[in-house]
Amino acid sequence: MGALELVLIGIAIGAMLANVLSIWRAPRSAARWTGIVFFLSVAAFAVIVAQTVPGLPGPRSQLLVFFDLPLNLLAFGTVGWFWLSVRTLFDDTKVQPWQLAVVGALIAIGLAAQYSPADVSRWIATASNIIQAGLLIHTMLVVWRGWKGDLVETRRRLRGPFLMIVTIYSLAMRGLNTLWTYSSTPDWYFDVYATTFAVICLASTWAFLQWRPDLFGAPRPAAQPANAAATALNRAAQADLARLDALMKDDQVWREEGLTIANLAVRVNIPEAQLRRLINDQLGYRNFPSFVNHHRIEAAKARLADPNEARTSISAIAFDIGFASLGPFNRAFREETGQSPSEWRREALGQTPQTGGA
Secondary structure, three states, rough: HHHHHHHHHHHHHHHHHHHHHOOOOOOOHHHHHHHHHHHHHHHHHHHHHHHOOOOOOOOOHHHHHOOOHHHHHHHHHHHHHHHHHHHHHHHHOOOHHHHHHHHHHHHHHHHHHHHOOOHHHHHHHOOOOOOOHHHHHHHHHHHHOOOOOOHHHHHHHHHHHHHHHHHHEEEEHHHHHHHOOOOOOOOHHHHHHHHHHHHHHHHHHHHHHHHHHHHOOOOOOOOOOOOHHHHHHHHHHHHHHHHHHHHHOOOOOOOOOOOOHHHHHHHHHHOEEEEEHHHHHOOOOEHHHHHHHHHHOOOHHHOOHHHHHOOOOOHHHHHHHHHHHHHHHHHHHHHHHHOOOHHHHHHHOOOOOOOOOE
8 A cells, every 4th residue: 555655645746846836937926935835845744754654665765864854844844834825825915024933933843853852752743733733723714814805806716615625634634643643653544644635735736727827916918998898898897996986085985994895895886796806907906905005004104294293193193094903004004115104204204213212
């Protein structure tokens, strides 16, 4: 049975390398490089697992022994890279230093477990599995939380079924690994593991090859109406866009805390799915919070640059434009402008930085 398991794991490795090639030229750099590292880490993990398949004769090759450390450095961060790639791909976020530190900590813990005495290694491996389970649960929350605000239809379809399956599968593996750290691994484990692993890796390859342009933000060519029906459709979209623009600029509905795309669709008087396509196709936004926050940050920038508002606190401005707390406002402002609100205000008002800052 060892040979069949080895073939299945080889299929999984091939699928991961195909994913690397499929996103190599993806336009969104954060999603591209985190995805590539994640796929490579899964391939490295599969190589390590292949060496433990029972029933394979002969010693390990010197080549594999030589690559032990590089493979472990990649493989021990697999769950961390999965967590990070999901955040960049589905939330359109940039990679933060603290997130890389989390992945680095996972790798360090894995190395400590690998090269520690057996009794110590068991406890370190258990702690690692618990931490990884926490990251996987957080990944599910990220996927679920951003579902309603996702404006990319193919990405919305991918969120639920596939990523939940992958996350639940990974959670199950963490639980089983913890269990069998303290007992012998049953004979059936390698058969089931190799089969499910190959199936999930092939499914991921199909998904990414099918939907890569939308998933990774490939720019769309400008629409050119080719006939009367297309022209009428374009005019209808422009009318919808005009109503949306009036709501956002004149009525300033973005001020409303908790504004949802469903509520906005009712006001624009079009179906929610149509509004998603309108904002994504015509305005280029990939998620609803970014669309709303753009209007909020533009208003914040105007107020922060107004000398008459120089004594208004940043938190008061944040609450007034629809943010529930200061933290999300600061993050959204920096993401939009590359500066903190305090830095923006000082620069806009021609002030010099003061010790003890606002």
